[in-house]
Structure formats: structure tokens, C-alpha cells
Amino acid sequence: MSYDTHKNWFYKRHGKVLRLYRLRKTSHRVVDAEGRVSPSGTDELIYPDENITNGLRLEYTSLVKPFVQEDPEATAYSSLTETTSPEEKTHVNLNRVLSLAVVEYVKAQFAERKGDIKAKEYFMNQFFNKLADNESNKNDVFVAGTMRPFAVK
Amino acid sequence: MTVLEMMERANTRETNLAISFIKDAIVKIQSTSEIVLKVDKQNIVKNTRDYDIPTDLIALDNVSVLDTEDDNKFKIIRRITDDPIVIDDTNP
Numbered sequence: 001m002s003y004d005t006h007k008n009w010f011y012k013r014h015g016k017v018l019r020l021y022r023l024r025k026t027s028h029r030v031v032d033a034e035g036r037v038s039p040s041g042t043d044e045l046i047y048p049d050e051n052i053t054n055g056l057r058l059e060y061t062s063l064v065k066p067f068v069q070e071d072p073e074a075t076a077y078s079s080l081t082e083t084t085s086p087e088e089k090t091h092v093n094l095n096r097v098l099s100l101a102v103v104e105y106v107k108a109q110f111a112e113r114k115g116d117i118k119a120k121e122y123f124m125n126q127f128f129n130k131l132a133d134n135e136s137n138k139n140d141v142f143v144a145g146t147m148r149p150f151a152v153k
Numbered sequence: 154m155t156v157l158e159m160m161e162r163a164n165t166r167e168t169n170l171a172i173s174f175i176k177d178a179i180v181k182i183q184s185t186s187e188i189v190l191k192v193d194k195q196n197i198v199k200n201t202r203d204y205d206i207p208t209d210l211i212a213l214d215n216v217s218v219l220d221t222e223d224d225n226k227f228k229i230i231r232r233i234t235d236d237p238i239v240i241d242d243t244n245p
Contacts, residue, residue: 005218006228012236017203018216021237045237047202047245055197055219057227061183062191062209066176067156086172088157098182099154105178106163106171127178135186 002052010045020056021045068093097137101130183211190214200245 002009012019024046067086070079072093083090092099108123160171182188193207197218206213217227 001221002218003220003222004228005220006230009218009230010233011216011230012233013206013213014203016206018206019202020197020204020218021202021233045233045239047200047242048197049199050197051199052197052219052221054194055221056195056204057217057219058193058195058207058210059190059214059217060193060207061187061189061211061214062207063176063179063183063211064189064191066179086156088155088160088168090156092154092156092159092175092179094154094179094182094188096154098188099159101182102175102178103154103159103162105181106159106165106174109174109177110163110165131182131186 002050002055018056018058020048022048024049065093067091095134097130097134101127101134104130180211185212187212187214202242202245 008023008025010021010023012021022045023043025043065080065082067083067090068075068080069083069091070081071091072080073095080093092102094102104123104127108120108127111117111119111123156168156172156175159175160166160168163171165171191207191209195204197204215229216232217229220226220228
């Protein structure tokens with residue numbers, strides 16, 4: 001029976017596996033064979049000591065429906081149909097700002113193929129700017145205040 | 154936006170290459186920001202430390218473990234920054 005899992009369980013990424021540990025707390029003082037008492041209990045990390053069905057949950061980013069048949073800005077996400085072999089008419093499953101960012105990325109890659117590193121760096125800069133715009137759009141709240149001469153009193 | 158519109162904006166006619174670059178761009182975006190998150194659940198097995206990371210993972214957002222004593226809630230667990238002293242326990 002797992003309890004306080006947020007306090008007692010830990011993980012570490014190790015290559016392609018995730019290592020899971022449980023913290024075993026020992027609060028009592030331990031007396032050794034020669035009668036010496038350790039100053040305090042020892043906490044140690046142990047392997048999981050119980051079976052938990054579907055007990056480990058990982059949340060991660062992945063390539064989920066990168067190309068879809070419908071326009072993602074006009075269709076609910078759950079109704080989008082993935083296309084495994086994209087072509088020119090296929091929609092890229094991103095919002096407008098991120099789609100524009102992707103355009104900058106594509107420009108950068110083509111510039112690099114032409115050997116134009118300065119242009120590549122410029123377009124990659126634009127790519128990251130648009131990513132930043134998209135992130136800040138999640139947080140920014142525009143508050144408009146009326147200037148004094150027009151304020152209603 | 155369609156692939157064609159992106160190609161026109163990028164001034165290219167190489168469809169397959171453009172699609173490859175678009176895929177790369179999406180992977181790059183997903184590695185820095187979460188557009189869509191996926192969930193994977195696995196059984197925790199007694200005395201087993203290592204669990205497979207999903208093959209399609211780009212970036213790990215969080216890891217949680219089921220708290221069976223608290224109404225079966227998944228609670229986010231913390232990452233260890235240092236390696237534990239015991240590298241492998243043959244008798245866990």
C-alpha cells in the first residue's frame with residue numbers, strides 16, 4: 001500500500017530507462033553488535049518494495065498528430081484525423097504562431113543547405129522569437145486603462 | 154497552415170525535404186515547450202528498479218506514482234540529482 005508517494009518516491013533518468021526508488025525512513029536509533037548507538041536513524045533509497053498495477057505514470061511530449069487532414073484552427077483537437085504520409089495539402093497541426101515559426105525553421109535549413117550561415121542564423125533567431133511569442137501569449141493579459149481627459153467621472 | 158503554404162512562404166518546391174524539416178521543427182518545438190502531452194502508465198514491480206522510457210518521448214514533463222492510501226491519486230515524484238551510492242543491488 002503506497003502512501004505519500006510524492007514524499008517517499010524518487011526517480012532518475014538513466015539512458016533509456018527510468019530508475020525508481022523508494023525512501024525508507026528509519027527513525028529509531030540502531031544499536032550495533034558492539035553496543036554503539038548511531039546518532040540518528042538512517043534514511044536509504046531502496047528498490048520499489050511492492051507491486052502497484054499501473055502505478056507509474058509518465059507525462060511527456062511526443063510527436064502527436066503532427067500532420068492532420070483537417071484545419072486544426074477550425075476543428076476540435078479530438079476530431080482531428082492524423083495523416084501518416086503527408087503531402088502538400090496536409091495541414092500541420094500547430095497554431096498560427098507556431099506554424100510561422102516552423103516556416104522560419106524551414107527557411108533556416110534551406111539557407112544552410114545553400115551555405116548561407118548568416119541567413120540560417122537570422123532565420124533560427126526568428127524561429128526562437130516566434131516560439132517565445134507563443135509562450136508569452138499563454139501568460140500575457142492585456143489591461144487597457146483610459147487616459148485622464150477621456151475618463152468618465 | 155498547410156504544407157504547401159509553408160513551402161510557398163519558405164520559397165521552396167522540394168516537398169519531401171520541406172516535410173522532413175517541418176517534422177524536425179515540430180520535434181524542436183516539443184522539446185522546449187509542451188504543445189501536446191502524452192501519458193504512459195506502467196506496472197510497478199516489486200524489487201525492480203528500471204522501467205522503460207517510451208520510445209516516442211521527446212521531453213519528460215513529469216513522473217508520478219499512484220498513492221493507494223490516498224484515494225488512488227497520482228502524485229508527482231521528485232528527480233534525484235545525485236547518483237545513489239549503490240549502483241546495483243543484487244539482493245534488493
